[in-house]
Amino acid sequence: MGKAFNNDEAPIDVAVIGGGPAGLSAATTLKQAGIARVVVFEREPEAGGIPRHCGHYPFGMREFKWPLKGPAYAAKLVARAKRAGVEFSLNTSVVEANRSGLLRVVTSAGPKSLSAKRVIYATGVRETPRSARLVSGPRVQGVLNTGALQSMVYLEGRRPFKRPVIIGTELVAFSAIMTCAHAGMKPVAMIEQNTSVTARWPTALFPWINNIPLLMETKLVEIKGGDRVREIVVRNGKGETRTIECDGVILTGQFVPEASLGRMGHIKVDPATRGPSVDQWGRCSDPTYFATGNLLRPVETAGRSWQEGKQTGLWVAADLAGKLPHYEQKAHPVRVEPTLIYAMPQRIYRNNLDAQDVAGMTHVQLRVVKPIKGELIASIGEHVIWRKNISAKPERRIEVPIAELDTSTSSNNQGEIVFSLVSQA
Amino acid sequence: MNFQMEKSPSQGMLSNDVCDVLIIGAGVVGCAMARRFTLEGARVAILEKATDILDGASKANSAILHTGFDAPPGSIELACIREGYREYQEIYKGMGLVKEDCGAHVVAWSSNEVDNLEGIHAQAHENGVMDVRLISAKQLQNAEPNLSTKALAAIAVPRESIIDPWSAPYAYLAQAQKNGAEVFLSAGVSGGKFDSGIWTLSTTRGTIKAKHVINCAGLYGDLVEEAVLGEANFQITPRKGQFVVFDKAASKLVNSVILPVPTSRTIGIVVFRTVFGNLAVGPTAEDQQSRCDASVDEDAVKALIADGIAKIPDLKDMPITALYAGLRPASELKEYRILPQAKKNWISVGGIRSTGLSGALGIAQHVFKLYQKMGLKHKKLKNPMVPIANVLAEKAHRDWQRKDHGDIICHCEMVSEREIKRALEEPLPARSLAGLKRQTRVTMGRCQGFYCTARLAELTKDHFETPLSEKI
Numbered sequence: 001m002g003k004a005f006n007n008d009e010a011p012i013d014v015a016v017i018g019g020g021p022a023g024l025s026a027a028t029t030l031k032q033a034g035i036a037r038v039v040v041f042e043r044e045p046e047a048g049g050i051p052r053h054c055g056h057y058p059f060g061m062r063e064f065k066w067p068l069k070g071p072a073y074a075a076k077l078v079a080r081a082k083r084a085g086v087e088f089s090l091n092t093s094v095v096e097a098n099r100s101g102l103l104r105v106v107t108s109a110g111p112k113s114l115s116a117k118r119v120i121y122a123t124g125v126r127e128t129p130r131s132a133r134l135v136s137g138p139r140v141q142g143v144l145n146t147g148a149l150q151s152m153v154y155l156e157g158r159r160p161f162k163r164p165v166i167i168g169t170e171l172v173a174f175s176a177i178m179t180c181a182h183a184g185m186k187p188v189a190m191i192e193q194n195t196s197v198t199a200r201w202p203t204a205l206f207p208w209i210n211n212i213p214l215l216m217e218t219k220l221v222e223i224k225g226g227d228r229v230r231e232i233v234v235r236n237g238k239g240e241t242r243t244i245e246c247d248g249v250i251l252t253g254q255f256v257p258e259a260s261l262g263r264m265g266h267i268k269v270d271p272a273t274r275g276p277s278v279d280q281w282g283r284c285s286d287p288t289y290f291a292t293g294n295l296l297r298p299v300e301t302a303g304r305s306w307q308e309g310k311q312t313g314l315w316v317a318a319d320l321a322g323k324l325p326h327y328e329q330k331a332h333p334v335r336v337e338p339t340l341i342y343a344m345p346q347r348i349y350r351n352n353l354d355a356q357d358v359a360g361m362t363h364v365q366l367r368v369v370k371p372i373k374g375e376l377i378a379s380i381g382e383h384v385i386w387r388k389n390i391s392a393k394p395e396r397r398i399e400v401p402i403a404e405l406d407t408s409t410s411s412n413n414q415g416e417i418v419f420s421l422v423s424q425a
Numbered sequence: 426m427n428f429q430m431e432k433s434p435s436q437g438m439l440s441n442d443v444c445d446v447l448i449i450g451a452g453v454v455g456c457a458m459a460r461r462f463t464l465e466g467a468r469v470a471i472l473e474k475a476t477d478i479l480d481g482a483s484k485a486n487s488a489i490l491h492t493g494f495d496a497p498p499g500s501i502e503l504a505c506i507r508e509g510y511r512e513y514q515e516i517y518k519g520m521g522l523v524k525e526d527c528g529a530h531v532v533a534w535s536s537n538e539v540d541n542l543e544g545i546h547a548q549a550h551e552n553g554v555m556d557v558r559l560i561s562a563k564q565l566q567n568a569e570p571n572l573s574t575k576a577l578a579a580i581a582v583p584r585e586s587i588i589d590p591w592s593a594p595y596a597y598l599a600q601a602q603k604n605g606a607e608v609f610l611s612a613g614v615s616g617g618k619f620d621s622g623i624w625t626l627s628t629t630r631g632t633i634k635a636k637h638v639i640n641c642a643g644l645y646g647d648l649v650e651e652a653v654l655g656e657a658n659f660q661i662t663p664r665k666g667q668f669v670v671f672d673k674a675a676s677k678l679v680n681s682v683i684l685p686v687p688t689s690r691t692i693g694i695v696v697f698r699t700v701f702g703n704l705a706v707g708p709t710a711e712d713q714q715s716r717c718d719a720s721v722d723e724d725a726v727k728a729l730i731a732d733g734i735a736k737i738p739d740l741k742d743m744p745i746t747a748l749y750a751g752l753r754p755a756s757e758l759k760e761y762r763i764l765p766q767a768k769k770n771w772i773s774v775g776g777i778r779s780t781g782l783s784g785a786l787g788i789a790q791h792v793f794k795l796y797q798k799m800g801l802k803h804k805k806l807k808n809p810m811v812p813i814a815n816v817l818a819e820k821a822h823r824d825w826q827r828k829d830h831g832d833i834i835c836h837c838e839m840v841s842e843r844e845i846k847r848a849l850e851e852p853l854p855a856r857s858l859a860g861l862k863r864q865t866r867v868t869m870g871r872c873q874g875f876y877c878t879a880r881l882a883e884l885t886k887d888h889f890e891t892p893l894s895e896k897i
Contacts, residue, residue: 043836083634093833110828129873132745134727138720139749141858141891144878158882158894182896221723226892256744260871263674271742327739
């Protein structure tokens with residue numbers, strides 16, 4: 001059975017920072033692979049991550065073959081980790097992560113130092129706040145991200161407003177609609193800057209079902225009010241502005257990896273994904289550190305993060321057994337041209353791709369900003385090493401099989417692989 | 426029935442006693458004023474119209490403690506900044522405050538600006554700031570390796586410092602309060618009469634009597650005088666300054682405060698670290714009529730970001746943490762408007778445009794001297810109490826590093842449950858989210874409340890005038 005973390009016991013093999021779906025599944029997998037001490041450090045009073053405050057369906061289809069509400073799903077993941085023997089250090093903030101797996105953590109008892117043979121960053125993503133969206137207007141109460149709204153509603157039983165406007169149409173925006181319905185809030189409009197809803201059908205039917213006006217090609221330009229939000233100003237595709245009366249604004253999506261610990265420390269952060277720069281095993285620029293789940297790139301579902309955590313668990317176990325290629329070995333850096341926003345992993349090795357437990361990620365993940373049809377090309381220098389016609393949308397990851405990338409043109413095994421997507425009229 | 430109601434800073438009736446000195450406005454100048462007059466032995470009361478102190482011009486600035494190297498020679502402003510700097514230097518450690526001597530560089534980006542450096546250098550020496558010196562582009566690059574190579578030359582100002590712009594005035598007022606001053610919040614002044622040497626001011630919380638009044642009402646200073654005196658000694662035109670705060674990771678990109686070569690109108694856009702570990706760029710300078718609308722504007726903010734990146738190219742990959750705007754109480758003249766009216770027992774302290782934080786302690790001394798010149802005397806406190814401020818600076822020993830702080834509520838700024846609970850208590854309770862932020866830094870970090878707003882809504886539920894939430 002699982003137990004609380006005790007600092008005085010044997011050295012830690014793997015420290016997992018963050019107890020969401022990815023971190024929990026990585027930790028569970030490591031225990032199942034026979035690793036002695038695996039500790040999850042979670043700064044909240046309970047592990048489970050974002051699903052803890054998503055009090056609605058459907059979670060867990062992949063993991064439990066059955067639709068669950070977020071909190072039940074989170075609880076099941078935690079129970080499974082405990083059964084596997086994962087130790088938990090709750091209410092624990094990791095404030096520094098240094099070389100050699102040296103961590104500085106803080107609990108209410110004060111700070112302390114400890115070390116682990118490997119560290120897995122699984123700190124997830126958060127939504128872009130108002131400030132980083134550069135929305136004009138005075139600072140007023142009642143402007144929240146979905147995450148803050150949901151923890152207020154589902155964890156504290158409170159609501160910040162009654163007639164909000166929902167900004168954005170990613171999947172999480174529809175989660176916001178469900179949260180509003182649960183807490184007696186009546187959204188007055190849902191606003192999307194692009195020409196189509198970002199989330200896939202049939203979620204897009206949600207505003208219609210809930211009788212919420214959906215304004216397409218509309219941008220939030222200003223928030224107005226005194227102490228609280230009074231109205232917002234929006235601009236449509238024709239450049240016309242109008243005001244919408246409301247008492248709150250829910251800023252949904254535009255997820256960014258929560259990579260501050262790495263950014264403040266010694267880990268290289270990729271300006272494109274805004275997560276740690278990793279190789280195909282999720283190893284960071286300091287190979288003692290791995291990253292997994294949504295921290296790698298925005299944003300996938302809890303189920304997908306759980307799946308990634310599981311793989312990371314296998315790779316870290318393999319690394320502890322000395323089976324991964326040495327980090328210093330030559331690798332191909334990966335980068336994207338504009339129209340694509342990021343590529344992950346950012347380093348690819350072409351050797352040691354055989355055994356299942358050390359194969360690493362099988363695909364490079366790419367994303368676009370706007371819907372685009374065209375030819376996706378991978379090249380090293382002048383040489384095109386892979387090409388394919390695709391139709392891409394921002395909500396869909398593009399996956400390129402690493403095995404199909406012909407790197408033989410790169411004589412030294414370290415030529416930069418550049419992905420570009422050229423639009424076809 | 427004979428019982429005495431306990432006087433509260435935030436509610437109920439005002440004092441019935443006649444105080445020696447009544448200060449209008451609890452901005453940084455009012456707070457320093459309350460401290461000085463209390464220490465000098467006067468019976469002080471201070472009125473603030475907002476729910477929390479520091480809610481006007483003092484809520485947003487660049488948090489720099491200036492040496493006065495670039496202040497107008499011979500001005501009251503210069504004298505106050507120099508004296509303010511000196512006194513802060515003398516008292517800050519004992520009060521638990523911080524001061525980081527990061528220095529500043531006035532950087533020239535064009536040949537015209539290079540030509541102006543000589544004059545600034547001469548002015549600094551005329552102002553008595555003798556350690557200011559001209560340096561070459563190469564020396565500048567050594568001091569600031571991440572600065573754009575387009576910088577041509579600079580002036581080094583070694584003693585320009587950064588401080589906590591909220592903890593300092595909180596500490597000033599806390600010391601006044603601890604030594605007998607009375608603080609009345611939510612008490613806006615609406616009028617008054619002067620009769621037989623006694624002022625009776627009417628406020629939103631009833632009337633209050635005083636022998637002398639010091640008007641430190643900042644952005645509302647002229648309006649207060651129109652309401653009470655019938656006419657104002659000066660006129661305020663608010664000047665808005667917008668700022669962009671970058672992620673803490675950006676703070677390692679600069680060592681000192683990067684100042685531009687000023688124009689005749691404004692000091693220009695500054696790149697500065699804060700004691701909280703951020704890097705900020707600003708302010709803009711926009712005259713406006715509104716005295717309360719501190720809106721940010723997308724285009725202005727984008728221009729600030731571009732300006733920051735032009736100066737520090739590596740800023741381009743740094744996330745934005747926050748945007749804010751402040752309103753400076755500019756008057757029709759550049760000089761401070763410190764105007765005593767001996768016959769009316771009234772002293773106007775207006776037009777403290779943009780150096781209020783640096784000048785506050787010096788302004789308070791200056792005003793006390795004017796007060797003495799009116800022939801007024803008190804018995805100076807012998808052993809005044811010195812309350813210790815809660816330290817919020819990134820590099821200081823913070824509450825979360827001590828035992829039994831409870832949970833960490835705000836993980837970005839490492840604000841503990843204990844700090845929040847204390848800030849909500851007397852004697853200067855936070856009664857708005859803005860006030861709580863200034864006292865604790867909660868929600869001011871990179872996630873801007875994504876993780877902690879829910880807990881905060883619960884913790885503050887019976888404390889704020891405008892609650893964060895209601896029960897479902």
